[in-house]
Amino acid sequence: MIREILKKRQIVIGAMVIILMASAAVFAPFISHFDPYEQNLSADARLQPPSTRHIFGTDDLGRDLFSRMVHGARTSLSVGFIAVAIMLVVGITLGVLAGYYGGAVDFAVMRLVEVMMCFPTLYLILALLAFLGPSVYYVMIVIGLTSWMGLARLIRAEFLSLREREFVVAAKALGATDMRIAFRHILPNALAPVFVSITFSLGGAILIESSLSFLGLGVQIPVPSWGNIISTGRFYIESAWWLTVFPGLAILFSVLSFYLIGDGLRSVLDPRLKR
Amino acid sequence: MLVVPMLLGISLITFVIAHLAPGDPTSVKYGLNPEVSETARARLKELYGLDRPVLVQFGLWLKRMAVLDFGNSFIDDRPVMAKIAERLPATLILNISALLIIYLIAIPIGISSAVRADSSYDKVTTVVLFAGYATPSFWFALILIWIFGFHLGWFPISGMRPWYVEYYTFFESAKDLLWRLALPVLTTSLLSLAGLSRYMRSSMLETLRQDYIRTARAKGLDEFTVIYKHALKNALLPIVTIASMILPGLLSGSFIIETIFGWPGMGRLGYEAIMNYDYPTIMGVVVIATFLTLLGLLLADILYAIVDPRIRYK
Numbered sequence: 287m288i289r290e291i292l293k294k295r296q297i298v299i300g301a302m303v304i305i306l307m308a309s310a311a312v313f314a315p316f317i318s319h320f321d322p323y324e325q326n327l328s329a330d331a332r333l334q335p336p337s338t339r340h341i342f343g344t345d346d347l348g349r350d351l352f353s354r355m356v357h358g359a360r361t362s363l364s365v366g367f368i369a370v371a372i373m374l375v376v377g378i379t380l381g382v383l384a385g386y387y388g389g390a391v392d393f394a395v396m397r398l399v400e401v402m403m404c405f406p407t408l409y410l411i412l413a414l415l416a417f418l419g420p421s422v423y424y425v426m427i428v429i430g431l432t433s434w435m436g437l438a439r440l441i442r443a444e445f446l447s448l449r450e451r452e453f454v455v456a457a458k459a460l461g462a463t464d465m466r467i468a469f470r471h472i473l474p475n476a477l478a479p480v481f482v483s484i485t486f487s488l489g490g491a492i493l494i495e496s497s498l499s500f501l502g503l504g505v506q507i508p509v510p511s512w513g514n515i516i517s518t519g520r521f522y523i524e525s526a527w528w529l530t531v532f533p534g535l536a537i538l539f540s541v542l543s544f545y546l547i548g549d550g551l552r553s554v555l556d557p558r559l560k561r
Numbered sequence: 562m563l564v565v566p567m568l569l570g571i572s573l574i575t576f577v578i579a580h581l582a583p584g585d586p587t588s589v590k591y592g593l594n595p596e597v598s599e600t601a602r603a604r605l606k607e608l609y610g611l612d613r614p615v616l617v618q619f620g621l622w623l624k625r626m627a628v629l630d631f632g633n634s635f636i637d638d639r640p641v642m643a644k645i646a647e648r649l650p651a652t653l654i655l656n657i658s659a660l661l662i663i664y665l666i667a668i669p670i671g672i673s674s675a676v677r678a679d680s681s682y683d684k685v686t687t688v689v690l691f692a693g694y695a696t697p698s699f700w701f702a703l704i705l706i707w708i709f710g711f712h713l714g715w716f717p718i719s720g721m722r723p724w725y726v727e728y729y730t731f732f733e734s735a736k737d738l739l740w741r742l743a744l745p746v747l748t749t750s751l752l753s754l755a756g757l758s759r760y761m762r763s764s765m766l767e768t769l770r771q772d773y774i775r776t777a778r779a780k781g782l783d784e785f786t787v788i789y790k791h792a793l794k795n796a797l798l799p800i801v802t803i804a805s806m807i808l809p810g811l812l813s814g815s816f817i818i819e820t821i822f823g824w825p826g827m828g829r830l831g832y833e834a835i836m837n838y839d840y841p842t843i844m845g846v847v848v849i850a851t852f853l854t855l856l857g858l859l860l861a862d863i864l865y866a867i868v869d870p871r872i873r874y875k
Contacts, residue, residue: 296688401570404858406850408813409831410578413847416835417581493697497817500699501832516700520821523707530707534700542695549691 290554297550300543307540311359320350322357322510333526343528346518355533358510362492362537365426365505369491370484372430377437378473378480384438385445386468392442399435407432411494412503420503429491437483444476478555482548489544496537512537564859568626571851576622579609579844605840608632631845636837641845645827649849652819652826656811658742659749663807667754668800671761675796676788678766687759694755698814702748702821709744716744719823745822749814753807760803761796768796801865808857812850 291297310317320340326332326348334344342351384395411428418424448454449472457467498504499513507514512533519529609618625631631641670690674683710718717740729737768774769792777791778784816828823829827846834842 397566397570401567401574404567404571404809404851404854405574405847406809406812406816406854408816409847409850412816412831412835413578413843414581416838416843417578417840489695493695496697497699500697501817501820503835513697516697516703520703523703524711527707530700530703534697534704537697537700538692538695541697542692545691545695546688549687 287554291551294550294554296546297554300546300550303539303543304547307359307536307543308363310356311363314353314356314360318350318353318356320353322349322353323508325349333522333529335526336528342532343526345515345529346522346526351515351528351532354510354515355512355536358512358515358533359536359540361422361505361509361511362495362513362540365422365429365495365511366488366491368426369429369433369495370487372427373434373437373487373491374480374484376431377434377483378441380434381438381441382445382468382473385442386449386464386472388446395438395442399438402432402435405432408494408497411498412501415498415503420506422505422509425495425498425504429494433487433490437480437487440479440483441473441476444479445472448472448475482552482555485544485548485551489541489548492537492541492544564855567855569623571848571855572623572626573619575626575844575848575851576619578847579622579840580618604635608841626848629849631848632841634834634842635839636834636842641841644830644842645845645849648825648827648830651824652812652815652828654738655742655745655749655815655819655824655826658746659753659811660804660807662746662750663753663757664800666750667758668761668797670754671758672765672788672793672796674758675762675765675769678762683762690755690758693751696751698748698752699817699821701751702744702818705744705748706821717741718744745818745824748818748822749811752814753810756810757800757803757807761800764799765792765796768792771795798865798869801868802861804861805858808854812854 332348333346336343340350345351380395384392410432414428457471495504496513499511500517505511505514515533516530523530629642634641674686677683706718709716774792777787819826819828820832831846
C-alpha cells in the first residue's frame with residue numbers, strides 16, 4: 287500500500303508542497319528575518335515591488351510581504367487542521383452512531399445530514415460568525431461544525447456493511463461492549479475513506495478560512511492570514527499587484543496540493559476505481 | 562426527499578442560530594458599543610419574543626417562517642422580505658447563467674476525458690479542473706478585474722444596471738447585461754466545473770463498461786454512434802441530480818462574488834447586513850437562500866423522474 291501511494295506522482299508532488307509550506311510555517315521566524323508586524327511608513331518603504339531585499343515586495347504599511355505570508359501560512363494551516371479535527375470528531379461520532387445502531391438513531395442523524403447539506407455553507411457560516419463575532423476560534427469551530435456531513439455519511443455506509451461481518455459477530459460473542467466493537471473493531475476497517483475525506487476537507491477549510499478573512503470576518507488584522515492580506519491588496523490591485531497575486535497563489539497551491547493528495551489516495555484506496 | 566421534515570429542520574437550525582444573537586447582557590463583544598447593542602437587543606427581544614418560554618419562541622419562529630415574515634430591517638426599517646425580493650432577480654440571473662455555463666462546459670469535458678481515459682489529455686484536464694476547484698473565487702475575481710477590467714478594459718468591473726440603460730433599447734440593454742454578467746458568471750462557474758465534469762467522466766466510464774455498449778460495438782457500430790447515441794443518454798441521467806450538489810455551492814459563491822462585483826443580489830444584501838449587525842436581514846437571507854436550494858433539489862428530483870422512466874413507475 288505504502289509503495290503504491292509513493293508511486294502516485296500526484297500524491298508525492300502534493301505532499302512535497304504541503305511539507306514545504308508546513309515547515310515554512312513552523313520555522314517562520316528563521317526563514318524571514320523581517321518582522322511581519324514592523325511598519326515603515328516612509329514613501330520609499332511602502333508598496334515596494336518585489337526586489338532582492340523584499341522578494342515579494344512590501345505592503346501598504348511597509349511590511350515585508352514574504353514575512354507576512356510565511357506567518358500567514360501558520361494561521362491558515364492551523365485553522366485548517368483544527369477545523370478538520372473538529373469535523374472528524376463530529377463526523378465520526380455521528381456516522382458511527384447512525385451506522386452502528388441504525389433504526390431511529392440512523393433516521394435522526396441522516397435527516398440532520400440532509401438538512402445541513404441544504405444550507406449554502408457560506409451563508410450558514412457567515413450568519414453564525416455575524417452572531418458570534420469575528421474570531422479565529424469561532425472560524426475553526428464553525429467550519430468544523432458545518433463540514434462533517436459527507437464524512438458522517440461515508441462512515442455510516444461503511445458501518446452498515448461491516449456490522450454484519452463475522453468478526454463483529456465474534457467480538458459480540460466474546461462479550462465486547464458496543465463502544466469497543468464500534469471503535470476498536472469496525473472503525474479501523476472503515477478508515478480508508480476517512481483519509482481521503484481529511485485531505486479534501488483540509489483544502490476546503492483553508493479556502494473557507496481565506497474567504498472569511500477576505501470578507502473581514504475571519505482572522506483579524508494585524509495578524510496575517512493569506513485571506514486578509516488579499517483583502518488589503520484589492521485596494522491596490524492596479525499599482526501593487528504583488529499584494530494580491532502572491533497570497534492567492536499560496537492559497538491555490540496549498541489547496542490544490544491537498545486535493546491532489548486526496549484524489550490520489552482515493553484511487554489507491556478504492557479498489558473499484560482500479561482497472 | 563421529504564419536504565416537510567426538511568423545512569422543519571431548517572427552521573430549527575436557523576432558530577438556534579438566531580438565538581446566538583447578543584441577547585444576554587453578559588455578551589462582552591457588543592459591550593464596546595453599548596448603545597447600538599442595547600437597542601438591537603431590545604428590538605430582537607420584541608421581534609423574537611425572547612422573554613417567552615423557548616417552545617413558544619419556536620412556535621412564533623415557525624409561524625414567521627411559514628409566511629416568510631422576518632421582521633423589519635434594523636437599517637431602514639423596511640420589511641426584510643421586501644428587501645430580499647428586490648435583490649432576488651439579480652442573484653437568480655447570475656446563478657442560472659452560471660449553471661448553464663457549467664453544464665455546457667463540463668459535460669463535453671467529462672465525455673472527452675472519459676473516452677480518452679488515462680491519456681495525457683485526460684490527465685492535463687484533471688489537473689486544470691482541480692486547479693479551478695482549488696482557486697479561491699474572491700481571488701480569481703480580483704485577478705479577472707485586474708486583467709480584463711483595468712489592463713485590457715474589455716469588461717465593466719462593477720454593477721449590473723447602470724442608470725443609462727433606461728435610455729437604451731431593449732436589445733442594447735440586454736447586450737449591456739450580458740457584458741456585465743461575463744466576469745461574475747465566469748468566476749461563479751469556475752468552482753463547480755471540476756465536480757460536474759469529474760462526475761460526468763466517471764458516469765461515462767461506467768456506462769462504457771456496460772454490456773450493451775459491448776453489444777453495440779460488436780454489431781459494428783462506429784465509435785461516434787456508440788458514444789453519442791448509446792452511451793451518452795444513460796451517462797447523462799445521474800448528471801441531472803448532481804445539480805443538488807452544485808446549488809448550495811453556487812449560492813455560497815455568489816455571496817462573495819456579488820460583494821466583489823457590486824452585483825445587487827441577495828449575497829451582497831447579506832454581506833451589507835452582516836457588516837451592519839442587521840440581524841433580521843441576516844436571518845432572512847440565510848433562510849431564503851436555503852429555501853432556494855431546497856426548491857432546486859426538488860426540481861432536480863422531479864426532473865430526474867421525468868428523464869428516467871425507471872423511477873416513474875416506482
